[in-house]
Amino acid sequence: xxxxxxxxxxxxxxxxxxxxxxxxxxxxxxxxxxxxxxxxxxxxxxxxxxxxxxxxxxxxxxxxxxxxxxxxxxxxxxxxxxxxxxxxxxxxxxxxxxxxxxxxxxxxxxxxxxxxxxxxxxxxxxxxxxxxxxxxxxxxxxxxxxxxxxxxxxxxxxxxxxxx
Amino acid sequence: xxxxxxxxxxxxxxxxxxxxxxxxxxxxxxxxxxxxxxxxxxxxxxxxxxxxxxxxxxxxxxxxxxxxxxxxxxxxxxxxxxxxxxxxxxxxxxxxxxxxxxxxxxxxxxxxxxxxxxxxxxxxxxxxxxxxxxxxxxxxxxxxxxxxxxxxxxxxxxxxxxxxxxxxxxxxxxxxxxxxxxxxxxxxxxxxxxxxxxxxxxxxxxxxxxxxxxxxxxxxxxxxxxxxxxxxxxxxxxxxxxxxxxxxxxxxxxxxxxxxxxxxxxxxxxxxxxxxxxxxxxxxxxxxxxxxxxxxxxxxxxxxxxxxxxxxxxxxxxxxxxxxxxxxxxxxxxxxxxxxxxxxxxxxxxxxxxxxxxxxxxxxxxxxxxxxxxxxxxxxxxxxxxxxxxxxxxxxxxxxxxxxxxxxxxxxxxxxxxxxxxxxxxxxxxxxxxxxxxxxxxxxxxxxxxxxxxxxxxxxxxxxxxxxxxxxxxxxxxxxxxxxxxxxxxxxxxxxxxxxxxxxxxxxxxxxxxxxxxxxxxxxxxxxxxxxxxxxxxxxxxxxxxxxxxxxxxxxxxxxxxxxxxxxxxxxxxxxxxxxxxxxxxxxxxxxxxxxxxxxxxxxxxxxxxxxxxxxxxxxxxxxxxxxxxxxxxxxxxxxxxxxxxxxxxxxxxxxxxxxxxxxxxxxxxxxxxxxxxxxxxxxxxxxxxxxxxxxxxxxxxxxxxxxxxxxxxxxxxxxxxxxxxxxxxxxxx
Ligand code: SF4
Ligand code: SF4
Ligand code: SF4
Ligand code: SF4
Ligand code: FES
Numbered sequence: 001x002x003x004x005x006x007x008x009x010x011x012x013x014x015x016x017x018x019x020x021x022x023x024x025x026x027x028x029x030x031x032x033x034x035x036x037x038x039x040x041x042x043x044x045x046x047x048x049x050x051x052x053x054x055x056x057x058x059x060x061x062x063x064x065x066x067x068x069x070x071x072x073x074x075x076x077x078x079x080x081x082x083x084x085x086x087x088x089x090x091x092x093x094x095x096x097x098x099x100x101x102x103x104x105x106x107x108x109x110x111x112x113x114x115x116x117x118x119x120x121x122x123x124x125x126x127x128x129x130x131x132x133x134x135x136x137x138x139x140x141x142x143x144x145x146x147x148x149x150x151x152x153x154x155x156x157x158x159x160x161x162x163x164x
Numbered sequence: 165x166x167x168x169x170x171x172x173x174x175x176x177x178x179x180x181x182x183x184x185x186x187x188x189x190x191x192x193x194x195x196x197x198x199x200x201x202x203x204x205x206x207x208x209x210x211x212x213x214x215x216x217x218x219x220x221x222x223x224x225x226x227x228x229x230x231x232x233x234x235x236x237x238x239x240x241x242x243x244x245x246x247x248x249x250x251x252x253x254x255x256x257x258x259x260x261x262x263x264x265x266x267x268x269x270x271x272x273x274x275x276x277x278x279x280x281x282x283x284x285x286x287x288x289x290x291x292x293x294x295x296x297x298x299x300x301x302x303x304x305x306x307x308x309x310x311x312x313x314x315x316x317x318x319x320x321x322x323x324x325x326x327x328x329x330x331x332x333x334x335x336x337x338x339x340x341x342x343x344x345x346x347x348x349x350x351x352x353x354x355x356x357x358x359x360x361x362x363x364x365x366x367x368x369x370x371x372x373x374x375x376x377x378x379x380x381x382x383x384x385x386x387x388x389x390x391x392x393x394x395x396x397x398x399x400x401x402x403x404x405x406x407x408x409x410x411x412x413x414x415x416x417x418x419x420x421x422x423x424x425x426x427x428x429x430x431x432x433x434x435x436x437x438x439x440x441x442x443x444x445x446x447x448x449x450x451x452x453x454x455x456x457x458x459x460x461x462x463x464x465x466x467x468x469x470x471x472x473x474x475x476x477x478x479x480x481x482x483x484x485x486x487x488x489x490x491x492x493x494x495x496x497x498x499x500x501x502x503x504x505x506x507x508x509x510x511x512x513x514x515x516x517x518x519x520x521x522x523x524x525x526x527x528x529x530x531x532x533x534x535x536x537x538x539x540x541x542x543x544x545x546x547x548x549x550x551x552x553x554x555x556x557x558x559x560x561x562x563x564x565x566x567x568x569x570x571x572x573x574x575x576x577x578x579x580x581x582x583x584x585x586x587x588x589x590x591x592x593x594x595x596x597x598x599x600x601x602x603x604x605x606x607x608x609x610x611x612x613x614x615x616x617x618x619x620x621x622x623x624x625x626x627x628x629x630x631x632x633x634x635x636x637x638x639x640x641x642x643x644x645x646x647x648x649x650x651x652x653x654x655x656x657x658x659x660x661x662x663x664x665x666x667x668x669x670x671x672x673x674x675x676x677x678x679x680x681x682x683x684x685x686x687x688x689x690x691x692x693x694x695x696x697x698x699x700x701x702x703x704x705x706x707x708x709x710x711x712x713x714x715x716x717x718x719x720x721x722x723x724x725x726x727x728x729x730x731x732x733x734x735x736x737x738x739x740x741x742x743x744x745x746x747x748x749x750x751x752x753x754x755x756x757x758x759x760x761x762x763x764x765x766x767x768x769x770x771x772x773x774x775x776x777x778x779x780x781x782x783x784x785x786x787x788x789x790x791x792x793x794x795x796x797x798x799x800x801x802x803x804x805x806x807x808x809x810x811x812x813x814x815x816x817x818x819x820x821x822x823x824x825x826x827x828x829x830x831x832x833x834x835x836x837x838x839x840x841x842x843x844x845x846x847x848x849x850x851x852x853x854x855x856x857x858x859x860x861x862x863x864x865x866x867x868x869x870x871x872x873x874x875x876x877x878x879x880x881x882x883x884x885x886x887x888x889x890x891x892x893x894x895x896x897x898x
Contacts, residue, residue: 058387061388062278062387086273086382087273
């Protein structure tokens with residue numbers, strides 16, 4: 001080190017930071033709002049009349065690049081009507097330990113039955129617990145995540161929407 | 165033989181292709197590497213119908229677009245498909261818009277989605293959007309037209325493939341189109357269930373999701389499945405199939421067209437019976453009879469020890485009863501264990517076809533081009549080898565003379581007389597009623613002979629007739645075995661030793677009996693043998709039948725769980741591929757291990773068995789095989805009181821597998837007895853009336869069905885309803 005002031009300059013920068021307000025966020029006490037289009041844990045939706053929107057068509061499973069959706073369909077019967085139409089998902093599972101949250105399933109679904117929500121706190125002690133069943137996905141999320149103001153962050157309507 | 169057809173050259177989309185004259189435009193285009201999209205066109209269904217107009221092309225010199233499927237190539241024709249002709253593209257787009265006008269487009273619900281020609285062609289040739297703004301036509305859906313098939317009339321595009329199949333291929337005429345124009349619908353006649361041996365083929369044929377299988381319904385999507393090419397081992401035809409699996413289970417069976425064997429058709433047994441693999445009473449663990457405790461599940465090694473011990477105690481007094489459904493490799497392992505390891509030499513073979521007929525081997529497809537077809541034997545071909553019946557029907561449609569001689573034949577003959585008929589036809593001066601037939605047979609270019617009966621010597625008699633007729637190229641003679649691989653099993657048994665001939669028909673005690681498979685367990689002869697055996701080793705898929713007298717029961721495998729070779733009725737060796745894993749060891753592994761303990765090295769993983777079979781030793785004169793029941797005596801005239809000669813047949817829809825598929829229950833033979841028209845009216849019995857069949861002490865009450873094609877004095881009953889009845893019965897009104 002030729003110039004002793006060079007070192008002092010460095011310390012000065014550090015010293016300056018000490019009196020700044022810290023930018024560290026105290027998670028989990030403080031949860032930073034996620035972007036409105038954040039892709040978190042999936043949810044399955046119901047129609048207003050209570051029937052499931054999902055018909056068990058497996059298109060989401062076909063679209064999924066990490067092959068983590070498993071759908072086993074069955075037939076609705078008058079005594080057991082689960083979805084409109086003939087078919088419903090008897091088993092619907094997403095293995096969230098494999099999911100890469102790409103949102104292709106949401107894009108593939110012809111009925112908007114599956115969407116990616118904004119929940120991101122998905123740690124579990126066991127991998128098995130990361131397999132979300134249909135009941136878990138249909139239930140409203142227990143945790144609510146703060147979402148940033150749509151007007152501030154959301155992108156404007158996409159081109160294809162504006163032009164049609 | 166006719167001269168090779170003349171070649172014509174046509175131009176399709178600026179490519180020129182030369183094809184034999186008379187080739188359809190669709191095939192010609194395919195030869196040039198150009199696809200003309202089709203919905204209704206299916207050459208296997210007879211002449212083209214031109215119903216859907218999907219195949220529109222522009223043909224130079226013709227003012228309007230033409231349906232390519234209805235035209236054949238003419239020399240110098242210039243054809244433009246939608247790839248090069250805007251007019252054709254526009255036409256096809258219009259056709260698709262019309263087809264989709266009333267189509268529900270409920271693809272996410274629809275079982276065809278993902279493998280649907282309508283989806284595919286709409287994507288490639290159709291309009292992007294619909295202009296339809298009013299309500300689409302709706303129907304109730306799904307309508308079960310039988311317990312196996314669901315019909316969705318909304319999705320139907322009226323291509324008439326299904327009705328054409330029903331009318332022109334299976335000739336059952338049950339599926340029809342009702343009404344006209346926009347209100348045309350597909351329906352079964354009088355809304356009766358579609359009950360026919362080949363009904364499932366309409367599911368394969370339907371280009372949309374209008375006809376779907378209730379067994380496969382919603383089980384899988386095309387991207388979630390694996391298709392395994394294998395062979396159906398449910399009857400001796402050996403149709404080639406795709407077995408579709410999802411998540412390690414067989415979900416459906418589809419035809420895999422082998423033009424020489426099945427022509428792309430399957431019977432409903434092969435198509436729908438696969439669910440027996442998952443029956444509730446399926447055995448998955450070995451079971452051993454333990455004193456005071458009864459039948460107890462034990463580990464495989466313990467079962468192996470128990471089998472070893474039991475067989476060692478029996479010495480050479482061992483008999484093995486085959487089902488005829490085993491693969492050649494399984495039969496080979498078991499035969500070598502018994503013949504080489506134990507030194508025993510007795511087998512109950514379900515079939516033992518005479519190899520004499522091999523000289524007249526021909527592919528089944530040869531039947532279709534025969535000029536004269538002769539069917540002899542007591543059993544209906546349809547029940548024994550269903551696809552053969554389709555080939556015979558195709559031959560008849562093609563103008564061939566198809567003659568059945570037997571108890572239900574066009575030429576009536578008493579039961580058990582097939583051998584005599586063959587001899588009579590081969591003789592230089594046949595009796596009066598056969599004279600015309602004999603002349604036709606001799607004069608015909610190509611002849612197909614079919615033996616459909618239980619007599620194993622049938623092959624020899626048929627071969628005698630074939631030799632007398634000097635059958636040449638293009639002709640064939642076929643013996644229909646009783647069981648799927650009866651022929652391969654018999655060959656494997658023969659190849660494993662030289663046979664010293666011990667007849668198990670005595671009544672002394674037997675050291676050990678090995679029962680291989682569920683079908684063998686149902687054989688009354690096997691049950692009788694088991695009574696005499698000190699040790700019974702059984703392999704069986706299902707518990708309730710195996711329990712009886714066995715000491716060790718091994719869980720058996722179904723044909724979809726086996727890897728191996730089966731030999732069909734033509735003598736064609738075909739490969740079975742393992743489609744799904746069996747629940748435990750398979751029989752081959754078990755018997756190979758057991759054989760090793762007796763010093764015989766059976767390597768289950770080579771195809772040695774098959775190679776040895778290729779060099780099959782000639783059949784020895786002292787075949788150590790229980791003879792098939794002797795042919796019956798001459799027919800007695802029906803007595804005034806109603807004495808009948810009883811003909812039993814094994815219904816196609818019978819057996820352990822079919823019984824375990826609830827959807828097939830309606831296909832099983834009804835509890836009825838068929839009576840000839842003359843005798844029925846003499847006894848004042850009408851169809852549907854209850855009658856009692858008596859022989860000795862045994863009596864059975866069945867419904868009567870008048871069958872005018874039965875020979876007088878003959879009554880016909882499915883085997884499962886004829887339990888205990890003797891060959892001649894007295895029939896009276898109940
Ligand atoms: S977000 Fe992507 S990876 Fe996750 S389930 Fe959906 S498609 Fe699969
Ligand atoms: S979530 Fe949507 S795409 Fe997935 S099975 Fe259900 S309906 Fe089909
Ligand atoms: S038939 Fe084809 S196009 Fe029609 S609903 Fe089914 S998958 Fe879709
Ligand atoms: S049911 Fe299927 S095969 Fe039959 S006419 Fe309709 S679309 Fe064609
Ligand atoms: S395929 Fe030619 S009209 Fe249907």
